[in-house]
Amino acid sequence: MKLGVIADDFTGASDIALMLSEGGMPTAQFVGVPKDPAPASIEAGVVGLKTRTIAVQDAVTQSLKACDWLIEQGCTQIVFKVCSTFDSTDEGNIGPVAEALADRLGETSVLVCPAFPENGRSVYQGHLFVRDELLSESGMQDHPLTPMSDPDIRRVLQRQTTWPVCHVPVSGVWAGPAAINLAASASGKAMIIVDAIRNEDLLTLGRAAGTRRLLIGGSGIALGLPQNFGHAPAASTWTGVPGKAVVFSGSCSRATRGQVEAFRNRAPSRELTADDVVAEKLSLQEIVEWTLRQETTPLIYSSADPEVVAAAQQKYGRERSADAIESLFANLAAALSQAGVNRIVVAGGETSGAVVSGLQADILEIGPKIAPGVPALKVADRPLALALKSGNFGGPDFFSEALAILEGAE
Numbered sequence: 001m002k003l004g005v006i007a008d009d010f011t012g013a014s015d016i017a018l019m020l021s022e023g024g025m026p027t028a029q030f031v032g033v034p035k036d037p038a039p040a041s042i043e044a045g046v047v048g049l050k051t052r053t054i055a056v057q058d059a060v061t062q063s064l065k066a067c068d069w070l071i072e073q074g075c076t077q078i079v080f081k082v083c084s085t086f087d088s089t090d091e092g093n094i095g096p097v098a099e100a101l102a103d104r105l106g107e108t109s110v111l112v113c114p115a116f117p118e119n120g121r122s123v124y125q126g127h128l129f130v131r132d133e134l135l136s137e138s139g140m141q142d143h144p145l146t147p148m149s150d151p152d153i154r155r156v157l158q159r160q161t162t163w164p165v166c167h168v169p170v171s172g173v174w175a176g177p178a179a180i181n182l183a184a185s186a187s188g189k190a191m192i193i194v195d196a197i198r199n200e201d202l203l204t205l206g207r208a209a210g211t212r213r214l215l216i217g218g219s220g221i222a223l224g225l226p227q228n229f230g231h232a233p234a235a236s237t238w239t240g241v242p243g244k245a246v247v248f249s250g251s252c253s254r255a256t257r258g259q260v261e262a263f264r265n266r267a268p269s270r271e272l273t274a275d276d277v278v279a280e281k282l283s284l285q286e287i288v289e290w291t292l293r294q295e296t297t298p299l300i301y302s303s304a305d306p307e308v309v310a311a312a313q314q315k316y317g318r319e320r321s322a323d324a325i326e327s328l329f330a331n332l333a334a335a336l337s338q339a340g341v342n343r344i345v346v347a348g349g350e351t352s353g354a355v356v357s358g359l360q361a362d363i364l365e366i367g368p369k370i371a372p373g374v375p376a377l378k379v380a381d382r383p384l385a386l387a388l389k390s391g392n393f394g395g396p397d398f399f400s401e402a403l404a405i406l407e408g409a410e
């Protein structure tokens with residue numbers, strides 16, 4: 001392998017895997033740090049972790065383990081993939097993981113850019129925008145696990161790191177790759193937030209990335225990287241997986257709530273409330289039987305409005321309600337796949353992490369784009385197709401579109 005990615009959640013992993021695969025790099029997504037060497041045909045390996053919201057020291061340890069494995073596989077450049085909305089808590093994990101990776105790789109100057117213009121995320125004057133809204137007014141301020149109330153990501157990162165945080169404004173990016181690197185080296189030891197508002201800016205950043213050993217960003221930061229390794233955009237050779245399907249949604253993000261609403265109007269659906277899940281009032285077997293009885297693909301969801309989530313968190317604690325819901329989704333995924341369900345669409349990064357662990361999948365093959373940032377995936381060792389959707393990605397009909405593409409529709 002040449003290029004390694006450490007992603008702090010599973011939807012983020014498939015997001016950047018799609019970017020690299022569309023850029024023509026033979027890419028695979030690994031679920032956690034593999035025990036075995038990577039297949040020889042893979043040039044870009046994306047290790048998906050579930051470290052976004054765990055304790056800082058755990059996140060650092062797991063990320064370093066992933067980094068060591070990627071280096072052993074031959075990778076000369078590592079990307080730490082974080083959320084395009086820079087999701088983290090003030091105590092958390094982007095800064096400490098970035099520092100630890102930089103130390104391990106011997107880097108003292110690290111470019112950081114979460115922009116992903118195709119999905120409306122841009123960085124301007126060090127501030128992160130989601131389309132025409134500041135991050136802190138985009139709905140992300142109500143996120144159940146990582147509420148983002150400060151749109152200035154220089155400040156957000158500075159609260160998480162002992163390194164100085166500097167900034168290259170978009171005028172510096174427009175001056176070209178050499179100017180970005182000059183500004184970076186003038187900053188000395190630093191993490192450098194780089195503005196980007198268009199794909200062209202990310203391509204310039206990709207050229208500036210050249211021989212750097214560590215980059216930090218959303219999937220957009222990978223847009224220009226396949227070219228550095230001699231690749232050009234390529235179409236996918238995906239064939240679908242027909243058969244029974246289910247949609248799981250544990251994401252409470254604004255886009256997902258719209259998608260749940262749209263799908264509920266045309267498909268059987270089942271709500272899992274935090275009260276029922278935490279109190280263990282639900283029977284796994286009964287939900288599995290209900291799912292298998294449906295003639296059209298059903299939706300099982302815990303997605304709820306911010307007030308409902310806040311009330312559940314007040315009552316049970318943020319972690320307890322999240323853990324209970326995630327483990328129910330993990331158990332459902334395992335049981336349904338054993339019962340023959342072979343297409344699973346999942347909304348939410350943490351929820352996807354839980355589902356993929358429940359499925360005990362090790363390697364995911366990357367298929368075509370369902371929506372910006374969301375590929376079709378196939379579990380390498382069995383006929384099981386997945387879509388892992390980040391909370392705020394996809395249009396209103398994402399679930400139907402994903403089911404069709406996983407089945408093989410063009």
Ligand SMILES: Nc1ncnc2c1ncn2[C@@H]1O[C@H](COP(=O)(O)OP(=O)(O)OP(=O)(O)O)[C@@H](O)[C@H]1O
Binds near residue numbers: 302308
């Ligand atoms: N009704 C609910 N009450 C309380 N917590 C919930 C409820 N439904 C889901 N959750 C929890 O909220 C979290 C949602 O996070 P998840 O990462 O799955 O979605 P997301 O943040 O929208 O997606 P992404 O991280 O990809 O943007 C999960 O831990 C989930 O278990």
Ligand SMILES: O=C(O)[C@@H](O)C(=O)CO
Binds near residue numbers: 219
């Ligand atoms: O970058 C993004 O927004 C996504 O890939 C993600 O990480 C959401 O969990």
